[in-house]
Amino acid sequence: xxxxxxxxQRNPASARIDRLDALGIVDLINAEDRLVAExxxxxxxxxxxxxxxAEAAFRSGGRLVYVxxxxxxxxxxLDASEMPPTYGTDPAMVRGVIAGGYEALVRARxxxxxxxxxxxxxxxxxxxxxxxxxxGIATSGTTPYVHAALARAKERGAKVGFLxxxxxxxxxxxxxxxxxxxxxxxxxxxxxTRMKAGTATKLVLNTITTGAxxxxxxxxxxxxxxxxxxxxKLQDRGERILQGMLGVEREEAARLLSExxxxxxxxxxxxxxxxxxxxARRRLDDASGVIxxxxxxxxx
Numbered sequence: 001x002x003x004x005x006x007x008x009q010r011n012p013a014s015a016r017i018d019r020l021d022a023l024g025i026v027d028l029i030n031a032e033d034r035l036v037a038e039x040x041x042x043x044x045x046x047x048x049x050x051x052x053x054a055e056a057a058f059r060s061g062g063r064l065v066y067v068x069x070x071x072x073x074x075x076x077x078l079d080a081s082e083m084p085p086t087y088g089t090d091p092a093m094v095r096g097v098i099a100g101g102y103e104a105l106v107r108a109r110x111x112x113x114x115x116x117x118x119x120x121x122x123x124x125x126x127x128x129x130x131x132x133x134x135x136g137i138a139t140s141g142t143t144p145y146v147h148a149a150l151a152r153a154k155e156r157g158a159k160v161g162f163l164x165x166x167x168x169x170x171x172x173x174x175x176x177x178x179x180x181x182x183x184x185x186x187x188x189x190x191x192x193t194r195m196k197a198g199t200a201t202k203l204v205l206n207t208i209t210t211g212a213x214x215x216x217x218x219x220x221x222x223x224x225x226x227x228x229x230x231x232x233k234l235q236d237r238g239e240r241i242l243q244g245m246l247g248v249e250r251e252e253a254a255r256l257l258s259e260x261x262x263x264x265x266x267x268x269x270x271x272x273x274x275x276x277x278x279x280a281r282r283r284l285d286d287a288s289g290v291i292x293x294x295x296x297x298x299x300x
Contacts, residue, residue, distance in 0.1 A: 008140065011187060040200050051211040058093065063094065065096075068097075068137035068138060068146060071201075140165075165184055165193070217290030245271075
């Protein structure tokens, strides 16, 4: 019997992929990948709703929690791990939960997704409550671990959402606060959802967290001014932002950044207003961290 899940259906465009040369395979995969952005764009309204839910969670002192298995879980953990260096957030603010735990990040543990009780236990372990937004990721839409985690999160009062790449049943929509379903079509290799479905998942998660961070004031213009310098690459980026926005030389940018403890936003306020780091932090706190509320819009 044919599987009703879109992610498990055969793709007629790739039915003869095993007969192609290397360039033919590249062209075929690229042609299929071009469909992904359009499918994600078709879900713009629920993605914006998820962004609003994430922002509301953060403003109430809650968290965005991703729950998934396999590739879906790894992408959730990846997105969560990128928030602290990019936006200076507390690592607890965005959390990624993967079936099978840390070991599943580097070695596949496919059976872990079938243990529904572990999904519920993970939510209990995180002490999820009504301030949180929990987004389940299961491109096939059927992963027991994810469904159980979301059911428990809802019981505990959290907002819940589901990201999948197959048409969602009405009963799923009825249970969720938001459902995001980019329909990227059957995979080039049947059932290999690390491909188009994985790419769609990455695009959606990037959009949700990026938008929420912008709304929280962690971006000035289009600059990631809330970044915390933790490596040479970010040191260089921070100094270049200060040079460009303050019109200072590299040496002065480095000095400001050092006195600001490596926090670009604080250094920008110091340079713009001619105040020390303590006063810059106080003014940012008074403006709820929104730099535009302290120094206005950036030039250009």
